[in-house]
Amino acid sequence: MKNQRLLPLILILMVSCTFLSCQDETTTSFTYRAMVPVYLKMSDVRARQIVIEPGQELENPGKIYLYGNFLLINEPQEGIHILDNTNPSSPINLNFIPIQGNVDLAVNNNMLYADNFVDLLVFDIRNVRSIKQVERVKDVFNHMYSNSETGVILTFKDSVITTTSDQRSITNGFFSRDASLSFASNFSGAAQSYGQGGSMARFTLMSGHLYAVDDNSLRVFDVKEPAKPKHLQNIKLGWGIETIFPFQEKLFIGSTRGMHIYDASKPSNPIKMSVFEHLTACDPVVVNKDYAFVTLRSGNTCWNGPNELQVVDIKNLREPKLVKAYPMLNPHGLALTGDHLYIAEGKHGLKSFNVADVMGIDQNQLEFLKSMKSVDIIPGPKSLIVIGPDGVCQFDYSTPGKLKPLSCIDVKNPVAV
Amino acid sequence: MKVRFFILSILILSFTQSFGQEKAYFNQTELGALFGNSGPTWSGEDKKRRDFSVTTFHGVKISKHHVVGLSVGFDQYESLSVIPFAVGWRGFLGKENKPQLIGGFDFGGGSAMFEDTEKTEWYESWYKGGVMVSPSIGVRLPARKGKTSLTMTLAYKRQELGFFTGYFERDNLRPLINSQLLPGYSSMTETSYLFHSLVARMGFMF
Numbered sequence: 001m002k003n004q005r006l007l008p009l010i011l012i013l014m015v016s017c018t019f020l021s022c023q024d025e026t027t028t029s030f031t032y033r034a035m036v037p038v039y040l041k042m043s044d045v046r047a048r049q050i051v052i053e054p055g056q057e058l059e060n061p062g063k064i065y066l067y068g069n070f071l072l073i074n075e076p077q078e079g080i081h082i083l084d085n086t087n088p089s090s091p092i093n094l095n096f097i098p099i100q101g102n103v104d105l106a107v108n109n110n111m112l113y114a115d116n117f118v119d120l121l122v123f124d125i126r127n128v129r130s131i132k133q134v135e136r137v138k139d140v141f142n143h144m145y146s147n148s149e150t151g152v153i154l155t156f157k158d159s160v161i162t163t164t165s166d167q168r169s170i171t172n173g174f175f176s177r178d179a180s181l182s183f184a185s186n187f188s189g190a191a192q193s194y195g196q197g198g199s200m201a202r203f204t205l206m207s208g209h210l211y212a213v214d215d216n217s218l219r220v221f222d223v224k225e226p227a228k229p230k231h232l233q234n235i236k237l238g239w240g241i242e243t244i245f246p247f248q249e250k251l252f253i254g255s256t257r258g259m260h261i262y263d264a265s266k267p268s269n270p271i272k273m274s275v276f277e278h279l280t281a282c283d284p285v286v287v288n289k290d291y292a293f294v295t296l297r298s299g300n301t302c303w304n305g306p307n308e309l310q311v312v313d314i315k316n317l318r319e320p321k322l323v324k325a326y327p328m329l330n331p332h333g334l335a336l337t338g339d340h341l342y343i344a345e346g347k348h349g350l351k352s353f354n355v356a357d358v359m360g361i362d363q364n365q366l367e368f369l370k371s372m373k374s375v376d377i378i379p380g381p382k383s384l385i386v387i388g389p390d391g392v393c394q395f396d397y398s399t400p401g402k403l404k405p406l407s408c409i410d411v412k413n414p415v416a417v
Numbered sequence: 418m419k420v421r422f423f424i425l426s427i428l429i430l431s432f433t434q435s436f437g438q439e440k441a442y443f444n445q446t447e448l449g450a451l452f453g454n455s456g457p458t459w460s461g462e463d464k465k466r467r468d469f470s471v472t473t474f475h476g477v478k479i480s481k482h483h484v485v486g487l488s489v490g491f492d493q494y495e496s497l498s499v500i501p502f503a504v505g506w507r508g509f510l511g512k513e514n515k516p517q518l519i520g521g522f523d524f525g526g527g528s529a530m531f532e533d534t535e536k537t538e539w540y541e542s543w544y545k546g547g548v549m550v551s552p553s554i555g556v557r558l559p560a561r562k563g564k565t566s567l568t569m570t571l572a573y574k575r576q577e578l579g580f581f582t583g584y585f586e587r588d589n590l591r592p593l594i595n596s597q598l599l600p601g602y603s604s605m606t607e608t609s610y611l612f613h614s615l616v617a618r619m620g621f622m623f
Contacts (some may be wrong), residue, residue: 005587011517022453022454022613023454023455023456023463023613024453024454024455024456024466024611024612024613025609025610025613026456026608026609026610027608027609028606028607028608028609029606029607029608030604030605030606031598031604031605031606031607032598033601033603033604034596034598034605160596160597160598162597209577381470
């Protein structure tokens with residue numbers, strides 16, 4: 001009996017499929033990472049009141065700034081974390097200033113400067129438990145406007161996108177490969193036309209002036225009256241500007257093509273002294289009286305330069321000369337305190353050298369902590385701050401050749417090396 | 418691993434036959450062709466599929482008209498080779514030693530174990546197996562002597578397969594939290610195939 005009922009069912013299934021001529025189905029989903037454009041009206045951004053929030057977990061730390069006993073950590077495009085670092089062994093997360101489009105900060109006499117897309121904001125942080133916004137200098141980073149008349153800015157959000165299509169070709173399994181290729185080219189196209197981090201500003205303070213570099217220019221602000229920054233001028237620098245390092249009335253500006261040296265003895269009007277050019281590479285710079293230490297590294301985002309530490313003689317600032325280059329593994333950030341140089345070697349670890357003899361740096365390696373993967377280093381008065389995949393870690397470096405771990409601040413989405 | 422287990426089970430079942438459980442053991446082995454329509458090509462015409470298929474079912478009689486067991490086979494879908502494996506049922510309608518109608522149902526999976534996985538400096542790709550369902554109907558024509566019968570079967574076969582390509586992350590970007598992108602990849606292409614086929618097979622059973 002059971003058979004008699006089942007057989008027709010099977011028959012119906014088969015016949016229906018055969019006669020309705022079922023087609024094979026192919027669905028392809030592409031998942032990729034891209035910078036998605038986001039348009040914002042600056043009037044809306046300005047209308048939003050900034051309310052200080054309680055301390056939040058670090059997600060994706062950007063620039064780290066030390067001010068007195070405080071550690072100010074930028075959360076790119078989101079705002080600034082403020083941590084009490086009185087005891088570097090256990091920093092306390094105090095509060096978070098939500099600032100849209102923020103990538104950099106600097107503190108001058110208890111006044112915190114932070115970019116908010118095209119504007120520069122000033123916060124009074126004298127009492128960190130009651131931070132107040134005291135000033136908004138409008139339209140100073142106006143290169144970010146996609147249309148300055150309508151006040152619309154264009155920003156990019158790092159996103160993962162999935163698209164699905166129901167293409168049907170299955171010939172030789174080539175479909176998938178073709179599709180992935182075309183989509184890969186879309187991806188790279190997108191990356192090319194939007195660029196990443198082109199709007200990043202980098203701040204530094206020197207002689208009563210705030211200097212901010214973006215991708216191609218140097219902006220000068222007079223901050224002698226700390227709560228009222230005055231925008232003075234923009235100086236064109238050329239492309240690929242990455243870092244700015246102030247030293248003895250000079251500005252050392254690292255770009256992907258080389259190092260620019262500016263004389264800022266007249267702080268309101270820095271004048272170019274020289275450019276030390278090298279192959280295209282990513283290159284942070286640190287400087288002492290006689291030498292500049294520059295790291296070059298290879299990598300897709302930095303083109304394919306060599307991995308090395310270059311020592312540049314800057315005794316004559318108008319004619320910087322390469323003294324010696326030392327091969328490195330994959331140097332990222334670096335820090336100089338006195339005669340001690342610390343180099344973040346990416347996934348390879350952290351190295352320290354005595355650089356008193358610039359001709360024999362390789363023979364004066366003090367330590368190579370292979371387990372301490374790192375991308376950047378900041379020498380603080382109490383501790384050496386190391387940023388890497390483990391988060392934001394602090395070391396006691398009172399004995400420069402022997403780092404002693406103090407603490408690590410957990411990060412939700414740590415840097416990849 | 419699953420496939421190996423299946424093949425092993427079938428081997429064990431085959432052995433039981435030689436150890437004197439002749440009455441209980443049932444075997445149906447058939448070969449034939451898969452017919453399908455892979456949809457319109459670039460020129461707009463439908464592209465027909467016609468490929469080779471073989472299957473062997475090993476089962477145990479649980480009653481006079483019902484057999485349950487395991488099946489394994491080999492199906493070709495254009496350039497893709499699939500090993501289908503399933504648990505199945507066969508039912509018979511009609512008197513014994515006379516031509517009978519056979520109904521069948523198989524449910525299991527298909528493995529793409531014979532497809533190459535590819536890994537280069539830039540990407541890696543592989544095929545993934547998927548669910549297989551196949552109802553069937555056929556006739557059994559018993560031989561004059563012995564227990565072997567000739568069989569002819571028509572079946573519908575629904576086979577899912579997948580293809581994955583992952584391009585490696587090369588820029589050391591920070592991974593995005595809660596994203597659908599697997600760590601280590603800058604992009605992924607996932608293709609899922611669903612093949613609808615009509616299968617015509619001939620073979621024997623005993």
